[in-house]
Amino acid sequence: GTKGSAAEAQNPNARTIEVLQSMCDYYTRIDDTWRILAYRKAISTLRRQSSKITTQEEAFRLPHIGPRLAQKIEEIVNTNKLKRLEYANDEPLDQVLETFLKIYGVGISRANKWISQGFRTLEDLNTKATLSANQLIGIDHFDDLNTRIPRAEVAALADFVKKEAHKLDPRVEILIGGSYRRGADSSGDIDLIITKKGTTSSAELVPFLETLLSILTARKFLVATLASLHSQRQGNNGPGSKWHGCCVLPSSSSSSPKNPNPNKWRRIDLLLVPESEYGAALIYFTGNDIFNRSLRLLASKKGMRLNQRGLYKEVMRGPGRAKVTEGQLVEGRDERRIFEILGVKWRDPAERWC
Ligand code: DCP
Ligand code: MG
Numbered sequence: 001g002t003k004g005s006a007a008e009a010q011n012p013n014a015r016t017i018e019v020l021q022s023m024c025d026y027y028t029r030i031d032d033t034w035r036i037l038a039y040r041k042a043i044s045t046l047r048r049q050s051s052k053i054t055t056q057e058e059a060f061r062l063p064h065i066g067p068r069l070a071q072k073i074e075e076i077v078n079t080n081k082l083k084r085l086e087y088a089n090d091e092p093l094d095q096v097l098e099t100f101l102k103i104y105g106v107g108i109s110r111a112n113k114w115i116s117q118g119f120r121t122l123e124d125l126n127t128k129a130t131l132s133a134n135q136l137i138g139i140d141h142f143d144d145l146n147t148r149i150p151r152a153e154v155a156a157l158a159d160f161v162k163k164e165a166h167k168l169d170p171r172v173e174i175l176i177g178g179s180y181r182r183g184a185d186s187s188g189d190i191d192l193i194i195t196k197k198g199t200t201s202s203a204e205l206v207p208f209l210e211t212l213l214s215i216l217t218a219r220k221f222l223v224a225t226l227a228s229l230h231s232q233r234q235g236n237n238g239p240g241s242k243w244h245g246c247c248v249l250p251s252s253s254s255s256s257p258k259n260p261n262p263n264k265w266r267r268i269d270l271l272l273v274p275e276s277e278y279g280a281a282l283i284y285f286t287g288n289d290i291f292n293r294s295l296r297l298l299a300s301k302k303g304m305r306l307n308q309r310g311l312y313k314e315v316m317r318g319p320g321r322a323k324v325t326e327g328q329l330v331e332g333r334d335e336r337r338i339f340e341i342l343g344v345k346w347r348d349p350a351e352r353w354c
């Protein structure tokens with residue numbers, strides 16, 4: 001590149017800088033923000049030196065160079081290479097990354113951090129990493145939670161919930177959303193939309209759900225909570241409207257006399273939706289996510305706003321379509337009406353794959 005100039009080559013620390021830069025490139029690939037920054041600062045310090053830095057004591061005295069980087073600088077000068085770098089380039093890291101990303105709730109930065117800490121297998125994580133309760137569940141039930149759920153089993157699992165729900169309150173309605181509603185042969189999880197006629201806020205359904213959760217837990221149907229109604233990430237304004245967890249279809253269940261997958265852990269999401277927001281929630285929780293994004297973009301182009309609670313009009317927008325005012329609710333209850341007002345032809349859930 002343009003940085004390989006004559007001036008750079010003449011720098012007494014050129015080789016050291018080159019190796020440190022490769023190390024920095026590696027940390028960039030695995031998105032290790034802190035180390036990227038540390039290496040960049042160290043490299044720029046070295047660039048400003050007029051003499052060759054050869055020992056860790058010398059290096060450590062310079063600004064922005066800590067003890068470990070100082071040690072590495074001495075290693076480079078003595079051996080012309082860095083063991084850590086060879087190790088880093090030797091690993092089939094993409095495979096490891098792929099595995100770590102399949103752990104429930106683990107994103108790219110968490111996975112990359114584990115890799116940079118030297119972890120390469122689920123066993124490494126189990127024995128050496130500090131894991132959250134959810135990460136432990138994701139690792140303990142890794143295979144189950146990465147197996148798609150056959151359509152018939154989604155229906156059987158939902159029936160189990162519906163039966164208990166109706167015993168508790170016959171006016172509560174439960175619908176299977178997500179990929180199941182789009183007609184999928186198999187689903188990644190079970191998305192249940194829970195509503196009741198006459199409700200205008202999900203808070204009205206919270207006591208019902210809390211009782212249902214304790215019954216389903218006692219029946220050994222629910223086996224883990226990943227995000228409760230009171231989880232931090234749903235904000236601090238009272239209980240949220242979503243519950244995420246895991247369930248198992250009891251083998252004795254009458255609704256599944258010949259369940260071919262007994263005792264498998266499945267992901268289940270329970271979503272509380274008041275009748276007044278049912279249509280907007282149906283659109284959102286039916287998806288798919290790309291379809292949702294295109295509907296939202298369309299709404300914003302028409303001066304409206306669509307979210308999982310409703311369609312709003314007279315939304316004031318600033319630069320970059322940033323919302324300035326909330327706007328006024330136009331429709332929330334009726335899924336078809338939302339399509340009509342947006343001026344889009346009705347799309348059957350099975351046609352919402354994008
Ligand atoms: N959703 C969305 N944007 C997201 C996540 C979800 O719009 N980032 C909506 C659309 C999804 C629905 O919520 O269809 C349910 O989310 P799931 O993650 O359960 O996805 P699916 O049910 O569509 O697929 P899967 O079979 O993998 O569960
Ligand atoms: Mg789903």
Ligand code: MN
Nearest residue numbers: 189190191269
């Ligand atoms: Mn889901």
